Amino acid sequence: MSQTTEQNMELVQRYLAEADRGNHEILLDVMTEDVRVHFGEAELDRDTCVATFKSFYAAFPDLSHEFQDLFATGDRVVLRAIDRGTHRGEFMGLPPTGRSVKFSVIAIFRFEEGRIAEVWEEVDMLGLLGQLGVSLPPDAT
Helix, strand or coil, X not given: CCCCHHHHHHHHHHHHXXXXXXXXXXXXXXXXXXXXXXXXXXXXXXXXXXXXXXXXXXXXXXXXXXXXXXXXXXXXXXXXXXXXXXXXXXXXXXXXXXXXXXXXXXXXEEEECCEEEEEEEEECHHHHHHHCCCCCCHHHC
């Protein structure tokens, strides 16, 4: 079954809306079994992606996405968003701070037969960690 670019964009929007409502199993529905998620230098399989996703939402349970750009061409959908949330659970070893955060995300989704087969995602982790009070030495950037 061939999906249109509009259907692919709708799937990305639905998956993020469902995730924001706490339906983290949505990833199992929208991703192929052999999906590859490139998160910075890391490459995650579907199970690791689901676990990472759940962990992130546990740390920021009110996480939301404000779409800045969403467009598609061929088998790809590109998303640029501003994410917001409150640090209420452990994140990367940091205990909850209660701080509100805002950070940018850019993701490219590649589709096969109506499902997400590959994702490249870049998140402003340096900005996020700075908002949580983590300071890096000047030579670490």
